[in-house]
Amino acid sequence: MKVKIDKTWERELNKIFNSNFFKDLTNNVRNEYKNFDIYPPGKDIFNAFNLFPFDKINVVILDQDPYHGINQANGLCFSVNKGVMLPPSLKNIYKELKNNYDNFEYIDGDLSHWANQGVLLLNSILTVRKGLPGSHKEIGWEIFTDMVINLISKRKKNIVFLMWGSFAKSKIRLIENIDKHLILSSTHPSPFSAYNGFFENNHFRKANDYLKKNKKNIINW
Numbered sequence: 001m002k003v004k005i006d007k008t009w010e011r012e013l014n015k016i017f018n019s020n021f022f023k024d025l026t027n028n029v030r031n032e033y034k035n036f037d038i039y040p041p042g043k044d045i046f047n048a049f050n051l052f053p054f055d056k057i058n059v060v061i062l063d064q065d066p067y068h069g070i071n072q073a074n075g076l077c078f079s080v081n082k083g084v085m086l087p088p089s090l091k092n093i094y095k096e097l098k099n100n101y102d103n104f105e106y107i108d109g110d111l112s113h114w115a116n117q118g119v120l121l122l123n124s125i126l127t128v129r130k131g132l133p134g135s136h137k138e139i140g141w142e143i144f145t146d147m148v149i150n151l152i153s154k155r156k157k158n159i160v161f162l163m164w165g166s167f168a169k170s171k172i173r174l175i176e177n178i179d180k181h182l183i184l185s186s187t188h189p190s191p192f193s194a195y196n197g198f199f200e201n202n203h204f205r206k207a208n209d210y211l212k213k214n215k216k217n218i219i220n221w
Contacts, residue, residue: 005046008053012155016147025140029127032139037130039066040073047075048122051115058118058216059160059207060152062168065125068133076121078189079111092189096198097221100205104221117219122148124171149174153181158214160207164188164198182210 003010003017003026016022029045032038040047066073067087072080078090086094086109097104115121124145129135152159153175161181163169165188172183184206187197208218 003046004043005049006051006053008055009049012054012151013148016144021140021143025144028139032127032129032136038127039068039130040075040127044073044075045126048077048115048120051076051112052118056118057120057152057156057159058211059162059219060120060122060149061162061164062149062171063123063164064167065123065134065136066128068128068131068135070130073128074110074112075126076111076115077123079114079121080109082108082110084109088191089189089194092191092194092198096189096194096201097204099200100202101221114219114221117217119219120152124167146171146174150176153177157181158210158216160184160210162203162207165190165193182207 005013010017033042061077063077066075067080072084072087074081078093080087080090090109094104094106111119111121122145125134125136125139125141126145127136127139127141149171154177157177157180159181161172161175161183163172163183163185168188169185172185175181175183184201184203186201186203187193189198204219204221211218
């Protein structure tokens with residue numbers, strides 16, 4: 001599997017890509033695509049890294065693994081392709097955005113416009129078998145994405161990390177130089193937990209307030 005990724009990210013992640021671990025990971029992924037229906041499409045696996053250069057990163061949003069339904073996953077966490085019905089978690093994200101900004105409106109569930117502004121929409125596990133959530137948990141992706149989170153925290157400053165749910169919060173330990181970043185955590189936007197702390201967390205407004213304070217471009221959510 002040849003990694004097609006923005007040149008600036010490729011430069012930052014080059015040591016990882018050339019490691020024996022990553023070679024084993026790509027062999028595992030290649031075999032999965034050969035033998036099963038896997039999401040997202042191969043061309044979109046690294047989509048989160050292809051919509052903005054490394055130097056422009058402002059925000060990291062972390063989730064677990066891609067949507068496992070037909071034509072949903074597009075390589076960006078929580079995001080779905082244009083024309084696809086909004087998943088429940090994304091509906092709740094939009095509800096919270098409306099709580100933060102009265103004038104918020106959306107067209108569809110494609111969050112590419114967030115990524116274009118420097119929001120890394122990262123699934124900890126980048127692929128999944130059709131209809132089987134968590135099916136690639138042991139394939140090796142978490143080692144890679146853990147390295148990415150740690151690298152960002154060391155190489156950049158004034159990054160907003162939005163960590164929703166127990167899984168994402170377990171990754172806070174990877175963030176170094178915590179005093180140089182903003183970490184916002186709450187329950188997950190899933191319908192099972194959104195009313196226990198996600199709604200009214202005001203994370204989107206708090207993120208923009210922090211970016212503005214540090215003379216960075218705010219996000220047009």
